[in-house]
Amino acid sequence: MSNPYQEALGATLIERTFRERIVLVGVTMGGQTDDETEEGLDELSLLIDTAGADEAARLTQRRDSPDSTFYIGKGKVDELKEVCLALDVDTVVFDNELSPGQQYNLEKALGRTALDRTAVILDIFAQNAHTLEGKAQVELAMLRYRLPRLRRGAKAGLSQQGGGIGTRGPGETRLEVDRRRIMRRITKLEQDLVALRHTRQTQRKSRGRSGLASVVIVGYTNAGKSTLLNSLTRAGVLVEDRLFATLDPTTRRLSLPGGEPVLLTDTVGFIRQLPHGLIESFKSTLEIAAEADMLVHVVDASAVHPEQQITAVREVLAEIGADQVPEFFVFNKADLVEDWGASLVEDHQGAVAVSALRNEGLEVMMRRLADRMRAITQVTELMVPYDRGDILASIHREGEVVMSELEDGGMRIRARLSSASEGRLREFVVPLTNQRN
Numbered sequence: 001m002s003n004p005y006q007e008a009l010g011a012t013l014i015e016r017t018f019r020e021r022i023v024l025v026g027v028t029m030g031g032q033t034d035d036e037t038e039e040g041l042d043e044l045s046l047l048i049d050t051a052g053a054d055e056a057a058r059l060t061q062r063r064d065s066p067d068s069t070f071y072i073g074k075g076k077v078d079e080l081k082e083v084c085l086a087l088d089v090d091t092v093v094f095d096n097e098l099s100p101g102q103q104y105n106l107e108k109a110l111g112r113t114a115l116d117r118t119a120v121i122l123d124i125f126a127q128n129a130h131t132l133e134g135k136a137q138v139e140l141a142m143l144r145y146r147l148p149r150l151r152r153g154a155k156a157g158l159s160q161q162g163g164g165i166g167t168r169g170p171g172e173t174r175l176e177v178d179r180r181r182i183m184r185r186i187t188k189l190e191q192d193l194v195a196l197r198h199t200r201q202t203q204r205k206s207r208g209r210s211g212l213a214s215v216v217i218v219g220y221t222n223a224g225k226s227t228l229l230n231s232l233t234r235a236g237v238l239v240e241d242r243l244f245a246t247l248d249p250t251t252r253r254l255s256l257p258g259g260e261p262v263l264l265t266d267t268v269g270f271i272r273q274l275p276h277g278l279i280e281s282f283k284s285t286l287e288i289a290a291e292a293d294m295l296v297h298v299v300d301a302s303a304v305h306p307e308q309q310i311t312a313v314r315e316v317l318a319e320i321g322a323d324q325v326p327e328f329f330v331f332n333k334a335d336l337v338e339d340w341g342a343s344l345v346e347d348h349q350g351a352v353a354v355s356a357l358r359n360e361g362l363e364v365m366m367r368r369l370a371d372r373m374r375a376i377t378q379v380t381e382l383m384v385p386y387d388r389g390d391i392l393a394s395i396h397r398e399g400e401v402v403m404s405e406l407e408d409g410g411m412r413i414r415a416r417l418s419s420a421s422e423g424r425l426r427e428f429v430v431p432l433t434n435q436r437n
């Protein structure tokens, strides 16, 4: 823009309309510490920043249980209103999940928009979905979230105050129309997604026939999953220092050293308290992880509490039925970590430390991954004499036994073993030529 007047106007417009300012609210409950509440709010602050807004202030309260009307106490609601007035803020966001009723009551009492963490995550997802399937999944999640909250929304809530919610009137009738329209749209989206899921399954089956194993990168949002895929395969996936930059999966072929090529997929990241509705709507995307042969679990080793992020990721994996898939830990952003503490890598068997950004540690990672893949795909046959209970025990401990049979000379076992275990057990391995089929 050349006109200085227009430039100035543009700048003001951006200032006024672009970055909304928001008051954050956190509640410390039960055995939680104040630090945990603050850390939750730090993450919420990142989320609203990603959604395009700024934190103006934060308010916290300690409670035994949520207030059924407002989530926080009435006194705290008054305080919240004063803070909003003083800072000229129109929106508050709770780090906890609000029921539709609580959300409505808060908006009425505050005269402002009251949102929860779920609404912010949905907003980010809506901004970042690009494929047909991603968009449909996000829209479905948003409509399911909106349906029980139809009467809310600061403006709707306020304008209906006079007439009284729940009384039959023009507003109510419109509400019913809206509700029916949304329900029809939900049904349509569900049908579309079933069809898309079907297509995806067919594609997967044909990939399965290609015989390539599927390795899926999972992990907390912003851990560096897309950076890793790019470094390994030059996939050119968008990398951003923002949460949920990736929603739609990308798959590339990756040749492992001395092994078969595999298909490596980068997909949506997880977060603490990932809204259940989103998980439900993203089923077809998340299925990729559940059906993988191996999960590469990328962890940001420079995070304040990497272990908590691991726990959060595992909770989501369990919810989508991917907790039985073998997991390979990759501790990323090693370049940012000076003190590894005693145990991060040691505590997780077979884990490696890398810097996906600087291409460090990736060769070791690839070799380790190749070894793990070999272990889960290749079956070794062993003959173990009866008096070697120690060997039998270590095969069961270190590998996955697919068959064992009593024979004259001892126990014939077929098992999937890592190359390290196979090396140790070399004297018991039956040469291919002597194997039974």
Ligand SMILES: Nc1nc2c(ncn2[C@@H]2O[C@H](COP(=O)(O)OP(=O)(O)OP(=O)(O)O)[C@@H](O)[C@H]2O)c(=O)[nH]1
Binding pocket: 219, 220, 221, 222, 223, 224, 225, 226, 227, 228, 238, 239, 240, 241, 242, 243, 244, 245, 246, 247, 268, 269, 270, 332, 333, 334, 335, 336, 354, 355, 356, 357, 358
């Ligand atoms: N210092 C450092 N930064 C890294 C490393 N790997 C990734 N990053 C940065 O971390 C941020 C997030 O990286 P992404 O690859 O987008 O992370 P992601 O896990 O795909 O994140 P989502 O798709 O948003 O869930 C970016 O700013 C990257 O540049 C690393 O090894 N070291």
Ligand SMILES: [Mg+2]
Binding pocket: 225, 226, 227, 238, 239, 245, 246
């Ligand atoms: Mg990503």
